[in-house]
Amino acid sequence: MALASSAVKDEALVHAAGCLEEASAEILAANAADLARAEQSGSPPSALDRLRLDERRLAAMAAGLRAVAALADPVGEVTEGWVRPNGLQVRRVRVPLGVIGIVYENRPNVTSDSAALCCKSGNAVLLRGSASAIGSNRAVAAALRAGIEKAGLPADAVLLVEDVSHETVDRFVRLGGVIDCLIPRGGPALVSLVRERATVPYVIDGDGNCHVYLDEHADLEMAERIVVNAKTQRPSVCNAAETLLVHVALAGAALPRLAAALGGVELRGDERTRALVPSAVTASDADYATEFLDLRLAVAVVDSLDEAIEHIARYSTGHSEAIVTSDLAAAQRFVREVDAAAVLVNASTRFVDGSELGLGAEIGISTQKLHARGPMGLRELTTCKLVIEGTGQVRQ
Amino acid sequence: MALASSAVKDEALVHAAGCLEEASAEILAANAADLARAEQSGSPPSALDRLRLDERRLAAMAAGLRAVAALADPVGEVTEGWVRPNGLQVRRVRVPLGVIGIVYENRPNVTSDSAALCCKSGNAVLLRGSASAIGSNRAVAAALRAGIEKAGLPADAVLLVEDVSHETVDRFVRLGGVIDCLIPRGGPALVSLVRERATVPYVIDGDGNCHVYLDEHADLEMAERIVVNAKTQRPSVCNAAETLLVHVALAGAALPRLAAALGGVELRGDERTRALVPSAVTASDADYATEFLDLRLAVAVVDSLDEAIEHIARYSTGHSEAIVTSDLAAAQRFVREVDAAAVLVNASTRFVDGSELGLGAEIGISTQKLHARGPMGLRELTTCKLVIEGTGQVRQ
Numbered sequence: 001m002a003l004a005s006s007a008v009k010d011e012a013l014v015h016a017a018g019c020l021e022e023a024s025a026e027i028l029a030a031n032a033a034d035l036a037r038a039e040q041s042g043s044p045p046s047a048l049d050r051l052r053l054d055e056r057r058l059a060a061m062a063a064g065l066r067a068v069a070a071l072a073d074p075v076g077e078v079t080e081g082w083v084r085p086n087g088l089q090v091r092r093v094r095v096p097l098g099v100i101g102i103v104y105e106n107r108p109n110v111t112s113d114s115a116a117l118c119c120k121s122g123n124a125v126l127l128r129g130s131a132s133a134i135g136s137n138r139a140v141a142a143a144l145r146a147g148i149e150k151a152g153l154p155a156d157a158v159l160l161v162e163d164v165s166h167e168t169v170d171r172f173v174r175l176g177g178v179i180d181c182l183i184p185r186g187g188p189a190l191v192s193l194v195r196e197r198a199t200v201p202y203v204i205d206g207d208g209n210c211h212v213y214l215d216e217h218a219d220l221e222m223a224e225r226i227v228v229n230a231k232t233q234r235p236s237v238c239n240a241a242e243t244l245l246v247h248v249a250l251a252g253a254a255l256p257r258l259a260a261a262l263g264g265v266e267l268r269g270d271e272r273t274r275a276l277v278p279s280a281v282t283a284s285d286a287d288y289a290t291e292f293l294d295l296r297l298a299v300a301v302v303d304s305l306d307e308a309i310e311h312i313a314r315y316s317t318g319h320s321e322a323i324v325t326s327d328l329a330a331a332q333r334f335v336r337e338v339d340a341a342a343v344l345v346n347a348s349t350r351f352v353d354g355s356e357l358g359l360g361a362e363i364g365i366s367t368q369k370l371h372a373r374g375p376m377g378l379r380e381l382t383t384c385k386l387v388i389e390g391t392g393q394v395r396q
Numbered sequence: 397m398a399l400a401s402s403a404v405k406d407e408a409l410v411h412a413a414g415c416l417e418e419a420s421a422e423i424l425a426a427n428a429a430d431l432a433r434a435e436q437s438g439s440p441p442s443a444l445d446r447l448r449l450d451e452r453r454l455a456a457m458a459a460g461l462r463a464v465a466a467l468a469d470p471v472g473e474v475t476e477g478w479v480r481p482n483g484l485q486v487r488r489v490r491v492p493l494g495v496i497g498i499v500y501e502n503r504p505n506v507t508s509d510s511a512a513l514c515c516k517s518g519n520a521v522l523l524r525g526s527a528s529a530i531g532s533n534r535a536v537a538a539a540l541r542a543g544i545e546k547a548g549l550p551a552d553a554v555l556l557v558e559d560v561s562h563e564t565v566d567r568f569v570r571l572g573g574v575i576d577c578l579i580p581r582g583g584p585a586l587v588s589l590v591r592e593r594a595t596v597p598y599v600i601d602g603d604g605n606c607h608v609y610l611d612e613h614a615d616l617e618m619a620e621r622i623v624v625n626a627k628t629q630r631p632s633v634c635n636a637a638e639t640l641l642v643h644v645a646l647a648g649a650a651l652p653r654l655a656a657a658l659g660g661v662e663l664r665g666d667e668r669t670r671a672l673v674p675s676a677v678t679a680s681d682a683d684y685a686t687e688f689l690d691l692r693l694a695v696a697v698v699d700s701l702d703e704a705i706e707h708i709a710r711y712s713t714g715h716s717e718a719i720v721t722s723d724l725a726a727a728q729r730f731v732r733e734v735d736a737a738a739v740l741v742n743a744s745t746r747f748v749d750g751s752e753l754g755l756g757a758e759i760g761i762s763t764q765k766l767h768a769r770g771p772m773g774l775r776e777l778t779t780c781k782l783v784i785e786g787t788g789q790v791r792q
Contacts, residue, residue: 346789385769
């Protein structure tokens with residue numbers, strides 16, 4: 001895989017898309033069986049929805065494969081190069097990581113999306129999906145493997161881990177020397193297992209406890225638009241807002257208006273919030289630390305930009321943090337002093353996403369600082385190699 | 397530290413250099429006490445040499461601090477930036493990692509070198525040196541802290557871990573949430589402890605089992621120069637060569653000549669090597685996997701470039717691998733197919749070093765693939781932050 005040309009890798013992905021479409025009857029049948037099992041075992045509707053495939057979702061998966069084929073190949077990119085005084089020519093070149101491991105939950109589209117990004121960047125991928133989706137994943141992986149083989153590449157570039165017992169995850173994260181980069185996509189239990197037990201290198205796709213801070217000098221109309229979008233446009237995802245901080249000078253005008261605009265959202269506020277929005281329930285300290293992923297929003301009134309920055313430093317998971325302000329100095333301080341993968345000025349946190357930012361498809365959003373931070377695309381699935389060419393130079 | 401300007405950080409380092417010079421009597425006295433203790437406990441001469449400070453070495457440490465002050469500050473560098481169709485302005489900015497942890501062995505110069513690089517890149521550093529050097533490290537750290545304070549920065553940006561019991565390392569590697577990046581600089585036992593136990597993110601400065609491959613079409617004079625330099629110029633360091641691979645077509649002419657040129661070096665060879673160099677002892681499989689760090693070299697004759705590449709894939713630690721050849725196709729294949737932090741063509745492996753490559757001082761050489769690969773300088777002590785500026789954009 002590492003040595004395959006872009007043309008061949010692209011051909012493999014286009015073939016895989018075709019095979020996925022051809023196998024749609026088998027895939028939907030396998031998915032129906034997974035769904036029936038999940039329903040019987042009492043899975044909640046949101047889990048069933050994540051698991052469900054239909055013609056439209058399958059078409060989107062095939063389109064995703066073709067879209068990744070159309071992206072630029074990061075492998076071989078020379079990111080910098082120079083000549084030393086002794087004539088040595090040095091260049092830094094992007095190369096594949098090797099073997100990527102993905103642990104994920106019940107969305108079968110992750111199987112094809114991840115495989116596409118890993119193959120395009122010259123990696124092999126080990127996919128460990130959830131037990132609930134094993135039938136769907138098996139059918140999707142078979143189609144992908146058939147497509148890859150059609151292009152003359154090894155089918156084993158995409159390997160589904162068939163043993164979905166809980167013990168496998170534990171063994172999986174300890175495949176040091178086999179997996180070059182593990183990407184755990186799941187809840188806090190998975191993340192903590194990885195941190196505690198992994199012997200493999202990993203990049204954590206962690207929680208997003210994202211804040212929107214309305215500065216003293218925020219335009220109210222813009223503030224309302226951004227808060228409503230950040231909270232309600234898709235509340236179940238990591239870049240949705242979870243806490244609203246409002247400068248005390250703006251609170252009287254902003255909070256009642258926002259409460260009205262946020263109709264179906266449960267507000268959990270501090271005392272000063274509740275004085276202005278009587279319908280808000282009392283926020284506990286835990287509420288400020290929670291990624292609700294739901295139509296629920298923690299709210300606090302702060303006395304200053306400093307207090308807002310301190311609140312964020314205390315509760316942030318380092319994902320995405322936004323300020324709404326017309327004051328340049330406040331924007332500059334917020335951008336400089338808030339420590340997160342993404343800081344936004346006068347824009348919705350929902351933009352922190354690979355495709356929204358123009359980076360192409362993403363394999364996750366890193367909340368760690370090493371290797372990748374923020375949306376991870378093809379480039380984050382590579383490492384670099386120093387190439388040093390001489391004419392016989394030796395060190396003095 | 398993260399918010400300090402380059403000017404203030406540079407001032408701190410220059411003050412630290414002055415304080416180090418002023419404290420030379422105390423530092424040398426503390427070092428003499430450490431040395432006496434180490435001698436009593438029967439440390440080998442090489443360990444005593446690594447521990448020893450003198451006027452010249454202290455002057456080099458002070459010069460190192462001033463040299464780092466003179467390097468460009470990576471913090472704030474905009475590595476890329478673009479505008480989205482909806483008008484969002486996106487840029488990726490380098491920011492400090494936060495708190496760096498270093499675990500190292502008995503060279504007291506690592507205390508000042510590491511502190512300089514961490515401070516310059518806006519980080520705080522926790523230094524965990526060895527028990528044998530605790531007196532020297534305490535005296536060096538005190539001088540550095542005094543210098544940092546003179547510039548108005550917090551002395552605690554440089555913190556020496558005073559408890560040097562073995563249990564501390566175990567606790568140190570589990571300071572998740574405190575240490576943003578751990579750099580273990582030590583032997584296999586430390587590396588394996590980190591891989592098994594660490595909850596903190598880390599970059600491994602690992603072994604260098606470096607190979608030099610003499611291709612069928614290698615210039616013999618150049619080959620001799622490179623092999624002698626790679627093996628003997630400083631055998632105790634990670635970028636020294638440990639194994640020599642020779643194409644069978646060149647072996648008859650090359651091996652006796654190289655054996656003569658490598659006078660004081662013990663050769664451990666396979667059968668074909670020993671047929672040409674009777675003085676060579678028989679190499680075991682373990683010899684090919686060993687980083688000797690000594691005047692000892694494993695040697696094997698290979699039938700082809702493929703066999704050389706396979707041998708390297710089997711035994712390499714992913715540090716630095718060199719080919720000597722005049723054949724373009726062989727050079728191209730070696731560069732593409734060998735998986736290591738650095739691949740060299742017609743140059744000594746000894747060049748894989750931050751200063752030799754013009755990257756400035758280095759805090760280690762990463763043999764892992766995530767975050768940093770190869771020599772790690774100031775840039776590798778940073779992460780990035782996405783800054784997204786809008787005019788009220790929300791996601792559709």
